[in-house]
Amino acid sequence: MFLLQTVCVCVCVSVSVCVSMQHYPAAWGHYDVCKSQIYTEEGVTWDYMACQPEATDMTKFLSVSLDPPNITCGDPPETYCALENPYMCNNECDATTEELAHPPELMFDFEGRNPTTFWQSTSWKKFPKPLEVNVTLSWNKTIELTDDIILTFESGRPEQMLLEKSLDYGKTWTPYQFYATDCLDAFNMDPKTVNELTQRTLLDIICTEDYSRGYVWKYDKTVRFEIKDRFALFAGPRLHNMASLYGQLDTTRNLRDFFTVTDLRIRLLKPATGSTIVDENNLSRYFYAISDIKVQGRCKCNLHSNSCVYDKEKGRLGCECEHNTTGPDCGRCKRHYHGRQWSVGSYLPIPKGTANICIHSSHGPVNRANASSLGVANRNQARVCDGAMLRCQNGGTCHHHQRCHCAPGFTGVLCERARCQGPGHCEEYPSSGQESVHHPLLLHRLHLFLQVCHGLLALLLPQGVMVFSFC
């Protein structure tokens, strides 16, 4: 067993590696503690918090597969020529000799020695039939990406490639980003860069020409999928406003899913040719070679665990679930802890979030719900807000589907009303214009409820909207 949590030895190979392993400043909340003991009048109890494992180098825990499977060079042995100079043919590949073999593992070994180690494909012998290779990375576990995916090519960067992701263990695939020297020609897409994305278009799948432009490959060998630039659309250029990002991740499921994967697939569609014409007399110049792949991320544990363990025997990652949840992603309540429906933890309020623990069945609202005829049996029906139909208005953010956090100056269940600024400003909203929770009598009752109850508390507000509150 191998604790991810403790694997944070930063070996600084280059400045960029160190930067990518940097932690976010403490002010944003690490979410690294799931519970802590607190002392109250009633004695020692536990305080539960949203928590997640530390981000780490995820390439240590993946399995890689190639398609076609026999596409790796060296069987039979082959000699390759340099792309820019067909007379420079000193790249030998022989699968039977360790020093001359280029197996897929060399994409994930420790980089920093010279010469680099790399995986290499066979050459484009069957031209003009396309030289296509799928490099599939599988975790058999849902993970959340926290930093840019960086591929380093040892030969020229591909003229056409596609990064795909799967969220269902490889059953279905969707594009993440297209890469080409000519996006229009290759994919019939307009070229874009990540800098052109906005908060609204963040989830758009783009084709970029930034990482394919050919002949200067000697100077830039990397192909990126820009996670941090996308985070920055919410968190600001140096990710100083992580609260804003966490707020969005909390409330916008699509956004969260966008950065979540179980598998990644690099579809190499056309190797570097260095020019528009392929030299058919010397196809040993065209091949793929990748020396390094970086994938930073963390296990997805639904904010119910701060540690993820790698079971070396089974070759599998799994969250060590807290909050009486269970499953590889802490995606359900433990046996006998179905007192209320399982729910993902919440990043809000910053910095500790909301744990949304599973509670013992005997403490649950199940019996009360049926008896009360208030219709609280199904918690899902009591959604106050979400990212789709029930949007918080006027810049408000939806807090765990139960409450809108309104921007200053707005009020109402969905922040739909302007807060009254003074006498005479509220004519448009007669009678029920005041936010109900601010009514002194109701507030008083709320306090009473909070003092009395143990488990889940269901309150019926005058508007007929259900609000749940955890005691």
Ligand SMILES: *[C@@H]1O[C@H](CO)[C@@H](O)[C@H](O)[C@H]1NC(C)=O
């Ligand atoms: C690569 O994977 C895609 C599906 O993502 C599949 O359609 C394609 O045929 C595969 N290509 C090769 C060369 O295996």
Ligand SMILES: *[C@@H]1O[C@H](CO)[C@@H](O)[C@H](O)[C@H]1NC(C)=O
């Ligand atoms: C890989 O195997 C397939 C059949 O399994 C064969 O048709 C193909 O020529 C092989 N490719 C190489 C590069 O050996």
Ligand SMILES: *[C@@H]1O[C@H](CO)[C@@H](O)[C@H](O)[C@H]1NC(C)=O
């Ligand atoms: C490619 O060209 C170089 C230089 O002319 C030559 O040495 C090499 O054998 C050629 N390779 C092939 C496969 O023709």
Ligand SMILES: *[C@@H]1O[C@H](CO)[C@@H](O)[C@H](O)[C@H]1NC(C)=O
């Ligand atoms: C993936 O994990 C599941 C359990 O979560 C296990 O049963 C299965 O064998 C694993 N698959 C692979 C390919 O390792």
Ligand SMILES: *[C@@H]1O[C@H](CO)[C@@H](O)[C@H](O)[C@H]1NC(C)=O
């Ligand atoms: C979860 O259950 C264990 C017993 O299995 C108990 O000791 C612990 O307090 C429970 N935690 C919560 C969050 O209810």
Ligand SMILES: *[C@@H]1O[C@H](CO)[C@@H](O)[C@H](O)[C@H]1NC(C)=O
């Ligand atoms: C509550 O009602 C649901 C269906 O409305 C039913 O399935 C469940 O058994 C009931 N629970 C109790 C404790 O009566």
Ligand SMILES: [Ca+2]
């Ligand atoms: Ca390497």
